[in-house]
Amino acid sequence: MERGWGGEARLLVFLVDARIAGKRRVAREMWVLAMDAPEIAASVRAGQFVNLGWTPGPLLRRPFSVYRVDDDRIEIVLKAVGAGTAQLLDMDRGDRVSCLGPLGRGFDLGAGPRSIVLVSGGLGVAPMPLAAREATALGMRVTWVHGARSREELCTESGGDEVIWATDDGSQGLAGTAVAAAPDADLVLACGPNPMLAAAADRWPDALVAVETYMGCGTGVCLGCAVPLKRGGYDRACKEGPVYRAADIDWTALPAHLPYAVTA
Amino acid sequence: MTGMAVTIGDLKLRGPVLAASGTFGYGTEVPLLERRALGAMVSKGIFLRPRRGTAPPRIVETPSGMLNAIGLQGPGADALIRDYAPLWADWDFPVLVNINGESASEYGELAARLDGVPGISGFEINISCPNVEQGGLYFGNDPRAAAAVTEAVRKRTTLPVWVKLTPMVSDIGVIARAVESAGADALCAINTLVGMSIDLNAGRPRLSFRTGGLSGPAIRPLAVYLAHQAARAVNIPVIGIGGIARAEDALEFLVAGCAAVQVGTATFVNPRAIADVHDGIAAYLKAKGLGSPADLPRHLPKD
Numbered sequence: 001m002e003r004g005w006g007g008e009a010r011l012l013v014f015l016v017d018a019r020i021a022g023k024r025r026v027a028r029e030m031w032v033l034a035m036d037a038p039e040i041a042a043s044v045r046a047g048q049f050v051n052l053g054w055t056p057g058p059l060l061r062r063p064f065s066v067y068r069v070d071d072d073r074i075e076i077v078l079k080a081v082g083a084g085t086a087q088l089l090d091m092d093r094g095d096r097v098s099c100l101g102p103l104g105r106g107f108d109l110g111a112g113p114r115s116i117v118l119v120s121g122g123l124g125v126a127p128m129p130l131a132a133r134e135a136t137a138l139g140m141r142v143t144w145v146h147g148a149r150s151r152e153e154l155c156t157e158s159g160g161d162e163v164i165w166a167t168d169d170g171s172q173g174l175a176g177t178a179v180a181a182a183p184d185a186d187l188v189l190a191c192g193p194n195p196m197l198a199a200a201a202d203r204w205p206d207a208l209v210a211v212e213t214y215m216g217c218g219t220g221v222c223l224g225c226a227v228p229l230k231r232g233g234y235d236r237a238c239k240e241g242p243v244y245r246a247a248d249i250d251w252t253a254l255p256a257h258l259p260y261a262v263t264a
Numbered sequence: 265m266t267g268m269a270v271t272i273g274d275l276k277l278r279g280p281v282l283a284a285s286g287t288f289g290y291g292t293e294v295p296l297l298e299r300r301a302l303g304a305m306v307s308k309g310i311f312l313r314p315r316r317g318t319a320p321p322r323i324v325e326t327p328s329g330m331l332n333a334i335g336l337q338g339p340g341a342d343a344l345i346r347d348y349a350p351l352w353a354d355w356d357f358p359v360l361v362n363i364n365g366e367s368a369s370e371y372g373e374l375a376a377r378l379d380g381v382p383g384i385s386g387f388e389i390n391i392s393c394p395n396v397e398q399g400g401l402y403f404g405n406d407p408r409a410a411a412a413v414t415e416a417v418r419k420r421t422t423l424p425v426w427v428k429l430t431p432m433v434s435d436i437g438v439i440a441r442a443v444e445s446a447g448a449d450a451l452c453a454i455n456t457l458v459g460m461s462i463d464l465n466a467g468r469p470r471l472s473f474r475t476g477g478l479s480g481p482a483i484r485p486l487a488v489y490l491a492h493q494a495a496r497a498v499n500i501p502v503i504g505i506g507g508i509a510r511a512e513d514a515l516e517f518l519v520a521g522c523a524a525v526q527v528g529t530a531t532f533v534n535p536r537a538i539a540d541v542h543d544g545i546a547a548y549l550k551a552k553g554l555g556s557p558a559d560l561p562r563h564l565p566k567d
């Protein structure tokens with residue numbers, strides 16, 4: 001923690017001119033990009049994200065969860081869902097991306113739970129490898145349930161003690177959604193399209209879910225990333241979130257069409 | 265020796281680059297800020313009472329810009345006084361509060377509530393928000409309404425009063441002169457333009473509020489022109505705003521007749537934007553052998 005100049009205690013945020021260090025395919029049209037960002041790699045927690053900018057590129061930065069960390073490197077997982085992500089995937093090893101982070105609040109795994117279930121759909125795998133690592137380090141038994149539309153779209157990189165696959169068409173693992181395929185546990189984490197998270201909220205009100213919103217600044221100043229809360233009003237996905245207790249969100253008022261994890 | 269200080273009315277600022285309202289929160293949030301470069305901060309717009317803001321989606325990216333419909337979400341005057349002003353009181357640059365209201369008297373009341381609160385060094389009146397009393401018009405495009413709001417605030421405070429002009433007018437000079445006569449100490453030009461973007465898949469607007477305020481580089485040429493027109497119309501200082509991301513952008517406004525500038529959307533893209541713009545202006549002045557921003561040429565031909 002650093003004393004911010006406003007007198008407010010805050011987590012450190014870094015702006016890193018990061019070199020693209022690698023790229024690999026993990027499912028149909030789904031890629032993992034690695035970049036050198038030592039300060040972020042050393043401090044990021046599961047569920048936190050980085051805001052990426054590049055030139056020439058779109059005006060605003062784009063938020064991505066940190067997928068994995070390997071020494072000085074961070075990884076993100078993505079698909080080309082629009083112009084920005086398509087440009088990112090066109091980049092080559094050695095190209096530079098401006099990387100701001102770590103941002104947001106990650107999953108707070110606490111000290112109590114003995115078992116944990118990670119439920120992910122499509123690109124919602126993004127925060128899970130770090131979550132599995134942190135939960136394992138805390139001595140929890142980790143079950144990871146991951147779903148996608150079909151076998152081709154299923155990212156099969158995983159971690160934890162037990163892995164369950166689910167596909168809508170039944171082409172791999174259980175037929176149906178990741179939420180339906182998941183067992184119960186002391187703690188549930190979920191990430192995927194907002195409608196999937198709404199379904200998770202019905203089953204596990206206390207689940208911790210990472211939501212997707214449009215973001216302007218990623219740092220808490222623009223109020224663009226409003227998350228509607230059950231108790232009324234909005235707060236900021238980039239600052240108070242993107243991780244929430246599932247039952248705290250007013251799911252009917254949260255846009256459902258964003259492409260984070262288009263499937264599941 | 266090049267100095268960067270500028271004077272806006274009675275307010276001495278250590279530099280000509282300010283943080284624009286709504287893009288800098290309450291000043292406690294922005295990471296990696298080099299505060300030495302900040303001339304002043306204008307805080308997020310508030311109303312007298314707390315406001316919830318609009319439903320998401322609230323922002324959309326557009327070519328070289330963005331649309332926002334935040335709906336002036338904010339904590340209201342009491343929370344501002346309690347939670348933020350005490351922090352600002354310790355800072356080494358002034359904080360102005362961007363104030364909003366649904367009627368001229370509400371603006372006046374808000375200014376009176378905040379007047380004399382340690383940490384608050386002045387007001388920026390936002391006259392671009394929908395006006396209930398005036399039947400859906402904007403205060404900002406009716407010279408009489410704009411003057412009435414300015415006067416209502418002027419009467420209730422001795423602090424500097426800046427008036428932030430909307431670009432959605434046919435002649436910005438008319439509004440500028442009206443608020444100058446009503447007692448404004450400075451003008452800020454411009455606020456966002458109203459824009460709209462359609463999601464063709466869904467067949468409806470991308471913003472839940474349908475329309476939003478356009479900001480960013482897309483609006484800069486228009487902003488330079490309107491700030492210039494405003495500066496030609498009045499004798500009080502004009503602070504230029506709109507699409508500034510680099511020192512060259514800011515220098516355009518200064519040469520167009522502005523005394524200072526505000527940087528907004530660019531800070532979302534580059535957390536060091538304010539320092540970069542400030543340092544770039546200093547380097548330009550030095551290279552040209554100029555002593556201060558006031559020595560820049562001012563292109564203000566009179567009609």
Ligand SMILES: Cc1cc2nc3c(=O)[nH]c(=O)nc-3n(C[C@H](O)[C@H](O)[C@H](O)COP(=O)(O)OP(=O)(O)OC[C@H]3O[C@@H](n4cnc5c(N)ncnc54)[C@H](O)[C@@H]3O)c2cc1C
Pocket residue numbers: 049058061062063064065066076077078079080081082083084085086123126211212213214215216242257258259260261325
């Ligand atoms: C906290 C967080 C973590 C994320 N992590 C990942 C991740 O790990 N992997 C991944 O692939 N995606 C992730 N996303 C989503 C990703 O940021 C968007 O898919 C990306 O911004 C789209 O950019 P684009 O230029 O390709 O799309 P555009 O061409 O701009 O638009 C395509 C679609 O993307 C969506 N979109 C556009 N701008 C934004 C925005 N600022 N925020 C969210 N959606 C937007 C819109 O639905 C739009 O229709 C995350 C989003 C958030 C908020």
Ligand SMILES: Cc1cc2nc3c(=O)[nH]c(=O)nc-3n(C[C@H](O)[C@H](O)[C@H](O)COP(=O)(O)O)c2cc1C
Pocket residue numbers: 216222223224284285286287308309310332334336362390428454455456477478479480481483505506507508526527528529530
């Ligand atoms: C997200 C956002 C919120 C804003 N909120 C306010 C506000 O509360 N009050 C105000 O007067 N202007 C507000 N503005 C307008 C900016 O202060 C500025 O006038 C405008 O964005 C143009 O400058 P820029 O292109 O540098 O961003 C807001 C702008 C943005 C992008």
Ligand code: FES
Pocket residue numbers: 214215216217218219220221222223224225236237238239
């Ligand atoms: S993205 Fe700007 S406040 Fe969250």
